[in-house]
Amino acid sequence: MEVEQWLHMANGDGENSYATNSRLQEKAMLETRPVLQGAVVELYRSLPARSTMVVADLGCSSGPNTLLLVSLVIGTISDHNREAEQEQRPPAAAMELQFFLNDLPGNDFNLVFRLFPCRSVHLFHSSYSLMWRSKGSYQFSYRGLGSTCEKKVPDELSGGAYLNEESIYIGKSTPPAVIKLYKEEYQKDLSLFLTLRFNELVCGGHMVLTFLGRKSKDMLLHGEASSMWDLLAQALLSLVLKGLVEKEKLVSFNLLFYAPSVDEVKTVVEENNLFNVEHMSVFESSWDPQDDDTHDDVVLGCTSSGLNVARCIRAVVEPLIRKHFGEAILDDLFMVYASMVSKHLKKAKAKYPIIIVYLKAKH
Ligand SMILES: C[S@@+](CC[C@H](N)C(=O)[O-])C[C@H]1O[C@@H](n2cnc3c(N)ncnc32)[C@H](O)[C@@H]1O
Numbered sequence: 001m002e003v004e005q006w007l008h009m010a011n012g013d014g015e016n017s018y019a020t021n022s023r024l025q026e027k028a029m030l031e032t033r034p035v036l037q038g039a040v041v042e043l044y045r046s047l048p049a050r051s052t053m054v055v056a057d058l059g060c061s062s063g064p065n066t067l068l069l070v071s072l073v074i075g076t077i078s079d080h081n082r083e084a085e086q087e088q089r090p091p092a093a094a095m096e097l098q099f100f101l102n103d104l105p106g107n108d109f110n111l112v113f114r115l116f117p118c119r120s121v122h123l124f125h126s127s128y129s130l131m132w133r134s135k136g137s138y139q140f141s142y143r144g145l146g147s148t149c150e151k152k153v154p155d156e157l158s159g160g161a162y163l164n165e166e167s168i169y170i171g172k173s174t175p176p177a178v179i180k181l182y183k184e185e186y187q188k189d190l191s192l193f194l195t196l197r198f199n200e201l202v203c204g205g206h207m208v209l210t211f212l213g214r215k216s217k218d219m220l221l222h223g224e225a226s227s228m229w230d231l232l233a234q235a236l237l238s239l240v241l242k243g244l245v246e247k248e249k250l251v252s253f254n255l256l257f258y259a260p261s262v263d264e265v266k267t268v269v270e271e272n273n274l275f276n277v278e279h280m281s282v283f284e285s286s287w288d289p290q291d292d293d294t295h296d297d298v299v300l301g302c303t304s305s306g307l308n309v310a311r312c313i314r315a316v317v318e319p320l321i322r323k324h325f326g327e328a329i330l331d332d333l334f335m336v337y338a339s340m341v342s343k344h345l346k347k348a349k350a351k352y353p354i355i356i357v358y359l360k361a362k363h
Helices: 023-046 065-088 176-202 225-241 247-251 262-272 302-325 327-347
Strands: 052-058 096-102 123-126 201-210 275-286 353-359
Touching: 023 065, 023 201, 023 353, 052 065, 065 096, 065 123, 065 176, 123 176, 176 201, 176 262, 201 247, 225 247, 225 302, 262 275, 262 353, 302 327, 327 353
Parallel strands: 052 096, 052 123, 123 201
Antiparallel strands: 201 353, 275 353
């Protein structure tokens, strides 16, 4: 089965579904709202009467957030028109809005072909998606079996052996050669993504992207995505020790994920030279989707926070875990994970750094 069949969020609207557990991602969209509103108003004012503004959401998933973008765009335009009316400015030109909601399978934004015709999109939006990689990327994930879970690095680096054994992303034991590959593949993927979107954007088209990142060059800071995946790797290892998971399964599993630093993103955008950076910033969001306080550093209810974090992560990776390790371990794994997360939160509140990038096409 191809990776795009299972690199998606947990389906349906049940207790463990993404639709029920996507508050963290909703908060990121709301945090990005002022930037998005600025882009929408600018585009709206620049378009001639009776034109159609085309907006595409890349990695829209299915759940309440899918329609949140649609409602934010429509709301921005109607607020803008209301203000114009109050200030007795001439009414804005009538316009149609067209939305494209893109997700896997079959609509992979990392592939080399075009998702949209040349110069057809006014605004690309993507939230909480660009840190996921799919295929054609990590050589160390594809070598040999042609599967995303195979984690051999190129032979010239590893002599044919597995590297990154007990980690599923960049963890404490990840060798520098593997970190280097993650970085290089990310740079290639982001550059390709920018080039493809540039061709699909109308002249001066806009792009608002929000994704998990890092605050600094360090790979394993408390609270960053890498420490959250490290805990999931430890939970998997504990199931290996209990005989519930084969060691080989853990050894051969790597996530196709990369959280870049702001500098890494800046460098790729500058070298790619197709977009002007209108805005780039980082904000923090507590790991616990139910916790809206990012100023405080103490977690009062570590047990309930651990459970909230586990529910959120399960909704994101359940299809991947089920595909590789089987259905039977899911409940045990996320129970162990919840307790490891709550222990981790006793040290300090953990917060994801999230990068917002607003770009305008140079053509
Ligand atoms: C965490 S969800 C975010 C969904 C939604 N944007 C939100 O904010 O709630 C990430 C989504 O990106 C999609 N995705 C990841 N890689 C993709 C790719 N290469 N092409 C298209 N969609 C992708 C996944 O299937 C998933 O639905």
